[in-house]
Amino acid sequence: MSEYSIIGKPTKNVDGPAKVSGEAVYTFDMTLPNMLYGKLLRSPYPHARIISIDTSEAEKLQGVKAVITGKDTPGGRYGLWRRFPELCDQTTLAMDKVRFIGDAVAAVAAVSTEIAEQALDFINVEYELLPAVFEPLEAIKDDAPLIHDDCSNNINITRHVEWGDVDEGFKNSDYVREDRFIYGNQATASTEVHNSLASYEKSTGRLTVWSSTQSPYYLQLGLSDALKMREGDIRVIKPHVGGGFGGKNSTMPDSLNAAVLSMKTGRPVKIVYNREEEFTCTERRTAMNMAVKLGLKKDGTIMAREVKLITDGGAYTALGPTALYLTGTYASLPYKIPNYRYDGLRAYTNKMWATSVRSFGATEAGFAFEAQMDRAAHDLGIDPIEIRRKNAMTPGYEAPGQYSVGSCGLSECIDKVEKRVKEKWTGLAEDEGVGYACFDYQCGGIFNWIDTPYAFSGAMVKVNIDGTVDLFTQASDIGQGTNTVSVMICAEELGVGIEDIRLHPADTATTPVDLGAWASRETMMNGNAIKEAAAEVKKILIRVARLKLAENIVYDFEAKNKRIYLAIRPERGFSYYDIVKDAIKENDGQALIGIGHYTPHRKGMVTPAWAFGCMASRVKVDREIGHVKVKEIIVAHDCGQPINPLGVRGQVEGSIHLGMGWGLCEEQPNDNGMILNPSFADYKVVRTRDMPQIELHEVLTYDPEGPFGAKESAEGAVAPTPASIANAIYQATGAEINSNTLKPEKVLNAIREAEKKKPAKR
Amino acid sequence: MADTNYRCPCCRKISPDPHDLARHYLGQTDTKHKEWLKTKGHSYAQLITWQVTEFGNKGYDALAEVLEKEAPRVEA
Numbered sequence: 001m002s003e004y005s006i007i008g009k010p011t012k013n014v015d016g017p018a019k020v021s022g023e024a025v026y027t028f029d030m031t032l033p034n035m036l037y038g039k040l041l042r043s044p045y046p047h048a049r050i051i052s053i054d055t056s057e058a059e060k061l062q063g064v065k066a067v068i069t070g071k072d073t074p075g076g077r078y079g080l081w082r083r084f085p086e087l088c089d090q091t092t093l094a095m096d097k098v099r100f101i102g103d104a105v106a107a108v109a110a111v112s113t114e115i116a117e118q119a120l121d122f123i124n125v126e127y128e129l130l131p132a133v134f135e136p137l138e139a140i141k142d143d144a145p146l147i148h149d150d151c152s153n154n155i156n157i158t159r160h161v162e163w164g165d166v167d168e169g170f171k172n173s174d175y176v177r178e179d180r181f182i183y184g185n186q187a188t189a190s191t192e193v194h195n196s197l198a199s200y201e202k203s204t205g206r207l208t209v210w211s212s213t214q215s216p217y218y219l220q221l222g223l224s225d226a227l228k229m230r231e232g233d234i235r236v237i238k239p240h241v242g243g244g245f246g247g248k249n250s251t252m253p254d255s256l257n258a259a260v261l262s263m264k265t266g267r268p269v270k271i272v273y274n275r276e277e278e279f280t281c282t283e284r285r286t287a288m289n290m291a292v293k294l295g296l297k298k299d300g301t302i303m304a305r306e307v308k309l310i311t312d313g314g315a316y317t318a319l320g321p322t323a324l325y326l327t328g329t330y331a332s333l334p335y336k337i338p339n340y341r342y343d344g345l346r347a348y349t350n351k352m353w354a355t356s357v358r359s360f361g362a363t364e365a366g367f368a369f370e371a372q373m374d375r376a377a378h379d380l381g382i383d384p385i386e387i388r389r390k391n392a393m394t395p396g397y398e399a400p401g402q403y404s405v406g407s408c409g410l411s412e413c414i415d416k417v418e419k420r421v422k423e424k425w426t427g428l429a430e431d432e433g434v435g436y437a438c439f440d441y442q443c444g445g446i447f448n449w450i451d452t453p454y455a456f457s458g459a460m461v462k463v464n465i466d467g468t469v470d471l472f473t474q475a476s477d478i479g480q481g482t483n484t485v486s487v488m489i490c491a492e493e494l495g496v497g498i499e500d501i502r503l504h505p506a507d508t509a510t511t512p513v514d515l516g517a518w519a520s521r522e523t524m525m526n527g528n529a530i531k532e533a534a535a536e537v538k539k540i541l542i543r544v545a546r547l548k549l550a551e552n553i554v555y556d557f558e559a560k561n562k563r564i565y566l567a568i569r570p571e572r573g574f575s576y577y578d579i580v581k582d583a584i585k586e587n588d589g590q591a592l593i594g595i596g597h598y599t600p601h602r603k604g605m606v607t608p609a610w611a612f613g614c615m616a617s618r619v620k621v622d623r624e625i626g627h628v629k630v631k632e633i634i635v636a637h638d639c640g641q642p643i644n645p646l647g648v649r650g651q652v653e654g655s656i657h658l659g660m661g662w663g664l665c666e667e668q669p670n671d672n673g674m675i676l677n678p679s680f681a682d683y684k685v686v687r688t689r690d691m692p693q694i695e696l697h698e699v700l701t702y703d704p705e706g707p708f709g710a711k712e713s714a715e716g717a718v719a720p721t722p723a724s725i726a727n728a729i730y731q732a733t734g735a736e737i738n739s740n741t742l743k744p745e746k747v748l749n750a751i752r753e754a755e756k757k758k759p760a761k762r
Numbered sequence: 763m764a765d766t767n768y769r770c771p772c773c774r775k776i777s778p779d780p781h782d783l784a785r786h787y788l789g790q791t792d793t794k795h796k797e798w799l800k801t802k803g804h805s806y807a808q809l810i811t812w813q814v815t816e817f818g819n820k821g822y823d824a825l826a827e828v829l830e831k832e833a834p835r836v837e838a
Contacts, residue, residue: 086792137815140807152796153807158789158814167818178817293817308814343821345814 005560006492007708010646014484014498015240015477024240027195027212028272035197036065038261038271039116040253041106041123042281043098046350046673047132047145050097050125053106058122063115066264067123069106070095073260078225080218080250080319083451087157087317089148092226092256097130099147099315100352101673102281107257109269134673136289136310136347147315147348154348156313157321161328163400164339169304173295175380181292181368182739185312185668186285186357186661187278189685192242194282195272196255200262207262208235211255214244214476215516218450220508222251227259238506244478245658246356247283249518250318279678284668285357286323286346287312288364292331294372300380300387304339307331307365313346314353319518320346322447323354326361329606330719331369332399334410334440335391340399351673356518358658359718362441366719367663367726367740370437374727375736384436384727385418392438393612403604407703407711409638410438410612416636416697417614424634424695425618432620432631433732437723439615441716442607443706444521446600455597457525458512461490461533463592465584467562467577469496471533472504474514475526480654480714481647482522488643489527489707493534494541495559495576512597520712523643524608525598527707532596540592544583545574600705609703611711613637615720617692619728626748630660630690630725636697640711645698648713652696655717660686663722667741768833772798776836783833784825788813799825802832 018024055067070093079088094105106123110116131145138144139154147154170176196211207229213219216236224231241248254271261269273282288311295304309327313320328342377387392414397405417436425434444456460472471490477483487501494500504510514526542557545564549572556567565573583592600608615635621628633656642648665684669676677683702709726737734757735750767776768783772795777783787795788810796806804825813821 137811140811142805142807150793151791152793153810155791155796155807155810157791158810160785160789160813291815291817306817308817310814341819343814345810 004492004708006488006498007643008641008645011484011488011498011644012646013481014487014503019240026192026240026242027197027210028192028242030197030210030239032197032199032268035268035270036109036111036261036265037113037116038107038109038258038269039113039120040104040257040271041120043094043101043103043105045098045127045129046101047130047147048098048127049130050094050105051128052126054124055106057124058108058119061115061119061122063111064108064119065111065267066109066261067106067119068257068260068264069093072264074226074228076226076228078222078251079317081317081321081449082221082225083449086150087321088225090316092253092260100350102352103315104253104257107261109261109265132350132673134349134351136312136349139347139349147350151348156317156346156348157324159324159328159342159344161342161402162340166304166306166339166341169339170295173303174298175376176293176295177372177376178291178293179368179372179738181290183288183290183364184740185287185354186666187668187683188243188245188247188282188284188357189683190243190245190247193273193275193278194248194252194254195270196258197268197270198255198258198262199268200259200266202266206233206235207259208237209255209259210237210239212241212248213238214248214478214518216474216476216506216508217513218249218516219251219255221450223255223259226251226256235507235509238476241478244517245358246360246518248478249356249516250283252282275680276678279683280352280675283318283353283355285360285662286320286354288327290364290368292368292372294376296376296380298380300377300382300390302335302337302391305332305337306341309344311344311346312351312354313348314351315348316353318353319355320353323356323360327365329402330362330365334393334438334612336393336397351670352675359441359655359715362439362715362719363659363662363722366437366439367723370720370723371726374435374730385414388436388438389414403606406609406705407640407701408610408612409699409701410614412699413612413614413636413638414438416699417616417634420634420695421616429620431623431732432618433728433730435617435619435724435727435729435731437615437720437727439613439716439720441611441712442519443524443609443611443712445519445607446603446605450515452513454513455599457514457529458597459526459529459533460512461537461594463537463580465581467496467500467580469494469501470504471501471530472511473526473530474506474508474511475522476506476517478517480517480651481644482517482526484647485523485643486526486530489530490534492708493531494538495564496562520714523710523712524706527710528598529596531707532598533594536594536596537592540583541579544586545579548574548582603705608705609711611639611713611716613716613720615717615724617724617728619725619732621729621732621747623733623751626744626751628664628725628729628742628747630692632693634695635717636699637713637717638699638701639713640701640703640706641709642698642713643708643710648698649696651713652717653694655715656694656721657686657691659718659721663725663740664742766835767838768829769836771833780826780829780833781822783829784822787825787829788821802828804828
């Protein structure tokens with residue numbers, strides 16, 4: 001793709017030097033003059049009615065400036081699914097009862113964190129304990145305790161998708177198999193904990209909140225609903241963020257209570273979660289119980305697929321229904337399925353609520369689908385790569401009434417991985433196996449559950465007299481490289497250098513709305529908005545250049561490498577800087593401003609484009625103790641036109657790391673609603689030395705919907721990682737494993753089961 | 763009957779056949795929809811449990827039978 005001067009060139013993060021030198025400021029680093037420190041009192045019970053709260057002793061403690069309970073808050077209900085008021089089921093503090101261990105019941109602001117923590121011990125809460133329920137299928141029974149009084153049977157949301165004739169599809173299948181998969185929770189384990197700093201200006205009634213968030217706009221809306229304030233009176237600023245991974249989309253008690261405490265004291269208030277709160281009281285991946293049925297012809301052609309899903313929602317809604325929706329969608333990709341049925345249910349339980357972690361829905365659905373594909377291939381005597389190639393989605397594929405596929409390089413990815421495996425992994429050692437998994441991922445979501453009238457992304461470009469560019473965008477860089485991609489897209493479109501762009505990111509007061517960093521949407525949606533904004537300015541520059549050149553024929557112009565010139569005769573043109581000066585003079589002295597926006601149109605109900613890929617994992621299994629060593633991974637990835645190949649590599653490697661964590665070791669066991677491993681001593685993540693060698697191949701496609709043809713790269717590679725590892729174990733030992741995590745005892749038991757049934761496969 | 767539609771007993775939804783209406787009905791999680799079934803001697807929880815735990819459309823089929831009998835008819 002040599003036509004680009006910036007796009008496609010490996011580029012170091014624009015904020016990298018600031019981050020590694022310590023210059024970058026995170027919310028965690030921030031202080032304001034006269035600032036107070038807040039802490040939250042949390043429920044020790046999974047389900048209880050609040051009889052009374054006595055804060056008088058805490059208020060007497062020296063250094064305590066304010067203590068609040070639910071009664072001191074405006075009492076607005078909030079949630080991310082704002083389109084459905086009944087799903088906005090949260091309040092700033094518990095009003096009448098607590099619904100999980102960790103529900104916030106009171107908050108303190110004091111002159112130090114230590115005093116605030118001490119004050120929590122002096123708050124006396126009288127509870128009436130209520131029966132609690134922890135399992136979804138128990139929760140929906142008619143006689144189960146009600147978690148929300150206005151939601152009978154604790155059924156939060158259901159989802160049904162169906163196309164084709166599923167029953168007929170199974171009838172016409174030569175081979176049908178049914179499997180059940182059980183998945184647990186996964187913490188985001190972000191380096192930066194949830195934390196917010198709020199400053200309320202009593203004279204104007206305006207609030208400013210700095211927060212470690214994935215979406216300043218969603219936080220602005222959440223604060224607006226909960227505090228019953230106008231959106232425009234709330235300014236949310238997102239400084240640098242130390243990781244989100246799906247856990248920082250919602251408005252959380254840190255920002256809400258910092259705001260209320262600031263209103264009450266007239267001083268800035270900061271609330272920082274400790275690591276235990278981060279593990280027990282922040283959003284995490286949803287636990288699922290998934291039954292899947294797959295029907296194929298003898299030659300491996302998929303005839304029908306059916307999925308039944310129950311998710312454990314925990315105490316509140318937040319982004320949880322999206323997990324239910326997306327799992328049903330992802331269970332229908334990346335293979336062609338003529339007949340498909342999905343039924344899902346999300347139930348409230350008395351646990352910390354569960355929503356999203358990177359690649360949510362895709363990881364769980366992919367694990368099941370890819371396991372079934374391998375098992376079916378084995379039973380039908382088909383090569384695992386062939387069965388995938390036979391069914392792989394192709395450009396133009398449509399899932400009736402749901403989504404369509406634009407560009408699709410899946411077949412090329414399969415070919416590439418197969419070729420490299422054959423070249424590289426000749427002669428597997430004993431107890432080694434190679435497992436395959438294909439994948440797909442959306443490029444943002446076409447969902448408006450937040451109920452915004454705004455475009456999904458907006459951007460503004462201002463070009464100054466010296467040619468420097470101010471780029472205003474609300475896109476959220478949470479460590480994934482969006483700032484760099486934003487600058488690259490703007491620079492490419494204007495034909496200037498990265499060093500010419502000054503980025504003004506993620507401030508609701510100064511930037512057009514963007515929905516935030518979720519579903520791998522920023523490159524596609526924000527990128528399109530930036531490109532449009534830059535193109536608007538470029539159009540002005542070209543008009544001026546055309547007039548100046550005074551050609552008698554209308555030729556095409558290009559803006560590239562800081563020049564604006566005739567496309568067919570590049571030597572005929574002008575310096576970008578000279579044209580900018582002329583254009584501003586001609587514009588009555590005004591800076592040149594371009595505005596862009598993006599909302600997908602006519603792209604179905606899910607996403608404007610899909611990324612695809614194929615992965616192979618080479619794994620060694622210790623049959624004696626069940627230990628699994630992931631030795632190497634080969635992945636071929638179709639993310640359209642990579643904007644920043646260095647960033648893509650980083651995202652794929654990060655996705656593999658997170659996918660290995662979900663697959664191998666990350667889990668949150670609980671006892672009657674209490675999470676049992678709330679520290680990094682007990683919550684095991686994959687370490688650097690556990691990571692395999694990764695060979696990445698980018699398969700170039702061009703998606704007409706994406707900026708410069710780009711698609712996602714931030715989440716897709718999570719899903720195939722655990723799936724390909726499990727399939728490698730299956731290929732090495734015959735062990736069928738139907739749940740994460742692939743811990744030694746589980747692998748060992750599965751190997752023993754397989755040995756009882758038949759000799760080891762292949 | 764080709765010229766008869768079924769109206770949801772709890773809201774304004776109109777469907778051409780009881781199976782389609784059953785899909786709508788089990789997709790509604792508000793109390794009104796759940797409670798109406800109780801008055802007819804059925805359990806929303808039981809129907810949805812069938813639908814999300816057993817392959818096929820057992821929950822919809824059972825509910826469609828109820829709606830066939832109980833849902834008001836409107837002319838197409």
